Amino acid sequence: MLTLTKVLYDQIVEHSRKDHPDEACGVVAGPAGSGRPERFVPMLNAARSPTFYEFDSADLLRLYREMDDRDEEPVIIYHSHTATEAYPSRTDISYANEPGAHYVLVSTADTDDAGPFQFRSFRIVEGQVTEEDVEVVAAYS
Numbered sequence: 055m056l057t058l059t060k061v062l063y064d065q066i067v068e069h070s071r072k073d074h075p076d077e078a079c080g081v082v083a084g085p086a087g088s089g090r091p092e093r094f095v096p097m098l099n100a101a102r103s104p105t106f107y108e109f110d111s112a113d114l115l116r117l118y119r120e121m122d123d124r125d126e127e128p129v130i131i132y133h134s135h136t137a138t139e140a141y142p143s144r145t146d147i148s149y150a151n152e153p154g155a156h157y158v159l160v161s162t163a164d165t166d167d168a169g170p171f172q173f174r175s176f177r178i179v180e181g182q183v184t185e186e187d188v189e190v191v192a193a194y195s
Contacts, residue, residue: 056175056187059190060190066158077134079133083128093126099133130155132157139163141174146159156175158173
């Protein structure tokens with residue numbers, strides 16, 4: 055299960071909506087080994103595409119060096135889908151290389167009459183996709 059604060063949830067959703075019609079992407083870092091998302095890091099979609107996202111390689115390298123210096127790891131890797139449901143595409147699955155991370159997808163398309171967006175979390179390990187529950191809390195206990 056992914057547990058995150060309402061503040062982080064709102065930041066991910068807001069970034070996804072702001073970058074629409076292009077896909078948004080980013081990371082939420084947390085203390086190494088804790089599994090707790092804490093630091094919201096919105097990234098630039100270098101592809102600037104409504105159907106594909108790509109982290110800028112220089113930005114990503116800088117982020118990983120920063121996380122290493124702070125003893126952090128990527129707890130959440132998120133991106134949006136602008137015209138389809140919030141479910142990993144084949145490309146998303148092939149690029150998922152952080153087996154410990156929660157892969158969050160936000161759909162900014164109303165694809166199932168569930169409202170203006172979907173917020174879903176997945177574990178992606180060796181090409182296997184498993185959806186997990188999401189719990190939004192006011193603060194971590």
